[in-house]
Amino acid sequence: MQRPGPSLRFSPLVASALVLAAAGPVGAQHTPEVTEAGLARGEMFYQAHCGRCHGMLGQGGEGPNLARPTLPRAPDHGSLVRVIRRGIPGTGMPGTRSNLVSDLEVDLIAAYVRTLAQDAVVEVAGDAARGQEVFAAGGDCYSCHVVDGRGTGVGPELTGIGLRRGVEYLYAALQTPESELPVSRRGILRGFRGYLPIRAVTREGRVITGMRVNEDAFTIQLRSISGRTVSLRKEDLVELEKQFDHSLMPAVEEMTGADIDDLVAFLADLGEGS
Ligand code: HEC
Ligand code: HEC
Structure with a gap:
């Protein structure tokens, strides 16, 4: 866990100005009301403690996309606070130590993460059904990816990818694979396969x-x-x-913009039980 720099430390006196009211005892299901300044703090703490795994915009990386309307393991403020504190045992999701991240900081991070959901409903331009055809035929994607038991697992399994990755991430993964390499490629192998x-x-x-x-x-x-x-x-x-900076994933340069839109629409639809 990266140690926050001095700029991230602030006096508890400021705290009351950032959190207007915690509507209930700590750890309860209630969401504290956080000011705009508090959310800005939350974003900074998020980037310092979470961004390297979940992406600076929360769109996913080594950890799943957090910019989703619902987080199955953290459906409300209280459960999100618990996940941030304790992590998810047996997975790559670490907990945070209270001497490094205070309770207030955890509250602000949680409040910020919950605002990501508001931007999460993105209209996807493409046609998912056509995207599925491109995936199977022209794109030849099954030669390296498994979806629902079909294909070869040279690259990561894409079953349920729509839950783990945001739309922007999917575009980047297709258009400039090197830029969106999973963090694990850089040598951090915690519960996530490296490629x-x-x-x-x-x-x-x-x-x-x-x-x-x-x-x-x-x-x-x-x-x-x-x-x-x-x-x-x-x-x-x-x-x-x-080849740390090399990706086996071919950039889909020879495809048209419409093909890529359709592929992204198809991938974004691959959710639970798909
Ligand atoms: C070392 C990488 C890493 C860091 C740092 C990290 N996470 Fe995670 N996180 C993961 C992984 C991997 C998972 C998926 C665990 C699994 O299910 O296998 C995850 C899962 C989650 C989930 C559950 C999402 C769901 O689908 O319900 C939440 C919420 C979450 N992380 C929030 C955070 C927040 C907030 C921070 C910063 C305080 C953070 N994480 C820091 C790797 C990380
Ligand atoms: C030659 C093998 C190969 C082919 C063909 C291939 N991929 Fe990949 N793909 C990979 C590898 C390996 C990765 C892992 C990350 C990396 O190395 O870039 C990856 C990563 C991805 C990711 C990011 C997954 C994540 O969770 O980060 C997506 C999305 C993806 N591929 C979609 C596609 C689509 C759509 C096609 C067809 C147009 C395709 N791939 C064709 C090998 C391939």
Whole structure:
């Protein structure tokens, strides 16, 4: 957890000006009334403590999209405060320690996160049914992605992607994949699979490319584009390149704007039970 800089610290005297009234005991279902200045503070704290996983705009990254009308695990202020405090055990969602983030800060973050929902209802321009066809045919997306049990899992599974990712994120993922690489690619692997493209060259000169599935001091396992998993001994390799800034996800440059709109509409619709 990133330590907030001195600019994020402020005196408790200011607190009463940021939270007008907590309509009930702490931790209750009631939402405290927070001023505009309080929400601005909440946004800063959010960016410092949450943005690296959930995206600076809350659109998702290593953690899910928070800019949604309802958060299943945090449907109201009280449950959101609890999730921020305790995290979600057994997942990549960490808790926050009270010596790093005060109760007031948690309240302000929660209030800010709840405002994200208000901007969440985005009209999607495309046609989801056509997007599904593009996904299967022209886009050839199933060759690297699984949706509802169909496809190959070289890239992340896209079942339910509409719940995890906002529309802006989906556009960015399709148009400029390198810019929206999941944070886990950068080496933080907490409960989320990393997608690190690897290029390995054996002593015999064979070149093998694929996604890293697993690695220890002596071996590395890759999943190739064909979906096959290969295990390589590092002592047999003359080259092992980890392509941190490279994405296997092709930018869809040759597609029309309408194709991309339709794909985004299709993906945004992939929700629970889809
Ligand atoms: C280290 C990365 C990381 C950080 C930092 C982080 N989260 Fe998360 N968060 C996750 C992941 C991963 C999940 C999904 C957990 C799961 O279900 O597997 C998650 C889940 C959640 C959920 C549940 C969403 C739902 O679908 O109901 C909420 C709410 C949430 N985070 C809010 C926050 C807030 C607010 C902060 C900052 C105080 C924060 N998170 C910091 C990774 C993170
Ligand atoms: C050659 C394999 C490959 C193909 C083909 C491919 N993808 Fe990807 N995709 C990936 C990988 C790998 C990632 C993981 C992130 C990265 O490395 O960019 C990814 C990430 C994504 C993401 C972001 C997922 C997330 O949760 O962050 C979306 C959305 C996506 N792809 C959609 C598509 C669509 C739509 C198509 C078809 C037009 C497609 N992909 C074709 C490999 C591929």
